[in-house]
Amino acid sequence: MTSFKTLDDMTLSGKRVLVRVDLNVPMANGVVSDTTRIERILPTIREIVHQGGKVILLAHFGRPKGKPVAEMSLKPVVRPLSELLGQSVDFASDCIGQPAADAVAKMVDGGVLLLENTRFHAGEEKNDPAFAKALAANGDVYVNDAFSAAHRAHASTEGLARLLPACAGRTMQAELDALNAALGTPKRPVLAVVGGAKVSSKIDLLENLVGRVDMLVIGGGMANTFLAAQGIDVGKSLCEHDLAGTATRIMAAAKAAGCEIVLPVDAVVAREFAANAPSETVALDAIPADAMILDVGPASIAHVSEKIDAAATLVWNGPLGAFEIAPFDTATVAAARHAAARTKAGALLSVAGGGDTVAALNHAGAAQDFTYVSTAGGAFLEWLEGKELPGVAALESE
Structure with missing residues (x-):
């Protein structure tokens, strides 16, 4: 297997770190009913926080087909994520543009911010270069911790990695190591x-x-x-x-x-x-x-x-x-x-x-x-x- 960079290869102190995660969690009546996927991303978030990086989370939820759909907002994820992480998580009402830029500008080192559903924009699934560039404007480093979305060439899973220094998060790293041990070598x-x-x-x-x-x-x-x-x-x-x-x-x-x-x-x-x-x-x-x-x-x-x-x-x-x-x-x-x-x-x-x-x-x-x-x-x-x-x-x- 070709080698890939991990968090060990990055200097994250004071950096804005865009982290692609999988938060496509099951919901019942607007409340997260299974937190397994949230738990899997905690090690990566904690490590970046510990290093003094600013954690900016990118994720999709459901299939809103390129436009905002209220029931597919990531806002309900904020509370369980904050509780499991043990620190408050801020939320921005968009993943690009002024709402995202303003929320990122307010961040302190070691802070955590969740941006709204990337699929509220048609450019996400089209891997549109302009949309990827708009996402990249809020970060200095890109970390992909969503192996479950790695088979899609979308702006937040593939396009961003071409624009910023990029590496695998701990969940992605564990998955790739396990798969390599099973069928690679x-x-x-x-x-x-x-x-x-x-x-x-x-x-x-x-x-x-x-x-x-x-x-x-x-x-x-x-x-x-x-x-x-x-x-x-x-x-x-x-x-x-x-x-x-x-x-x-x-x-x-x-x-x-x-x-x-x-x-x-x-x-x-x-x-x-x-x-x-x-x-x-x-x-x-x-x-x-x-x-x-x-x-x-x-x-x-x-x-x-x-x-x-x-x-x-x-x-x-x-x-x-x-x-x-x-x-x-x-x-x-x-x-x-x-x-x-x-x-x-x-x-x-x-x-x-x-x-x-x-x-x-x-x-x-x-x-x-x-x-x-x-x-x-x-x-x-x-x-x-x-x-x-x-x-x-x-x-x-x-």
């Missing part, structure tokens, strides 16, 4: 666990991984498409039959690259997708025509656990079954806990990410024991697909 063998409903949404991901990992476990509804491509009758299971050719091509590419593909060897089936629906474990050649696969069976769980034991590095994206409802969460929970235990024992480096993945690992009570769990959905997936992330590329040292 990993300790082998590397195991990838990829689940989820559809192959169609993860073709690029699978095609990139078969050339980079030693073992690839395919679970969830995706596995049904691979099984069907091998001539197995999957009954009424979720299955993209029209992608049989794609599945066959991916398996051929894996074989050529020396990557072992691990598919289910048994299945848990039910007639309806409902909590505690009557279910049974069957062999793959005995799936009833009127039933659907909702989880993998005990033999498959044992097989996945063996692969986790054999691996030095694990990359995980997506559940193995319909984990949202019992008892079809059994395989995902068992595998997640096994990987967590191996990680805790120091035998495995484990990196996981993607919306469903984070929810599944939290459900299993395993997330805290993984080496790193990314909260960046789209950016994490695009990185797994081998795509360049504009917000990261803009930080790379020459």
